[in-house]
Amino acid sequence: MLLLAGSNERSAKQDYWLGGSTAIVAGLVNVCSVIAFFAFASNVTGHVAVLTEELVKGHWHQLRVVGVWLLAFLSGAFVAHMIVTGVAKRAARIARGVALTMEIAILSAVGYYGAIHYSETLTETEYLVGLLLFGMGLQNSLVATVSGGVVKTTHLTGLMTDLGMELSGFVQGKTRTDRSLAFKLKLHLIILGTYMGGGILGGLLFMEVGFMAFFAGSGLLTLILAYDLLGERVASYGRRGAAAFDGSWELGASGASASSSSDPDRAS
């Protein structure tokens, strides 16, 4: 089960796992950023509102900083999408791995710099927040691209809106007949819950180990990457072994093929 499989090969279970695991990272990073830098790492709506506020007040330095932060998030989303969609299909998995590796490197760099070199100057703060926003844009774009726009882990305003509508459908009993609605409701509840869990984890970790908490985020992403690169291979070996054992190699191969077919639950 590839978490970063392409959108037309995905199952609902893959979306649950991808959304949940990356939402933990998003929540963790955002809370750590607020505690360390007094600035959100993924609240783009808030940053746009602040941008206009600073413009009205004529605070040019703050305007410039927030503008660069928004550009950083935009650039991250742009880069991830370019990497994932701009390469040959046979290298798609590597491309997704590259994007994820970039985010792992960013979180590790922030954790390392914060723990060893950070002297709490405003300039450092501005650059580090910008770097985190770039990483969050990268992550959000990556998961949104591979899931066909179904999973977005830092976009909680949209998620809450969707959740409200889906809960309305649930109350009206539509989830019993509409599998797609039931899938989205479950997915969004998972993302919301894991995001909050990640935030709590990030807050507790930062209080205990400071900037090393960012390594928890990069560690989790490394697990996702390793699972994506190696997990399927290990599973494939397992299937081959089982098939060789009972002499039904072709059956194992067809089973693998069936497991990667598109999931009707995801169809909107």
Place this chain on the structure above:
Amino acid sequence: MRSHPRPALLSKLAPIAALVALALVGCEDHPEDRLLGCWSEADWRYERVDAHESATMGRWTDGIRSREHPDRRILRHEAERWEFHPNRELVIVGRDGTERRARWRLKGRGHVMTLRFGDTGDFEVYNVQELASDRLVLHYDVGMELRGIARLEFRRGRDSAGAQACSSVPTPARRTHGRS
């Protein structure tokens, strides 16, 4: 007359270019540079305080005390002078000449100021509402139990005694970026 279509690339890049221009607009000096020097407290008051409580607030003008820790003053106010040094040390000089030292930091986009006092270990967080060349306005959230925000306004070197005493504090123009 036929109008020439806009080049596709330019129209695609226009929003990005606008954001870049917005990000680079202005060349105001850095907030940390602007903060350096000596500031004399010119005014302070509570904002968003319940009307029936404002009378009792008058008794607390020598400092706000936490209800949870009544023996511990969480915000001093004694017509103080605040001296921001380049090595990120803040010296708060009271009217009676007493001094308190803290480490100052600007966080976020320069809209938050944190103070960590060396003597007590207290950690205070202020919102920087205004930081002009000669005027500094800070908001201090005194907590849910008081339902109010203390607004502190400073003027640069307006107090004659303060200006004289602050002569040793480096001005923004003479600042060298110190790391601590």
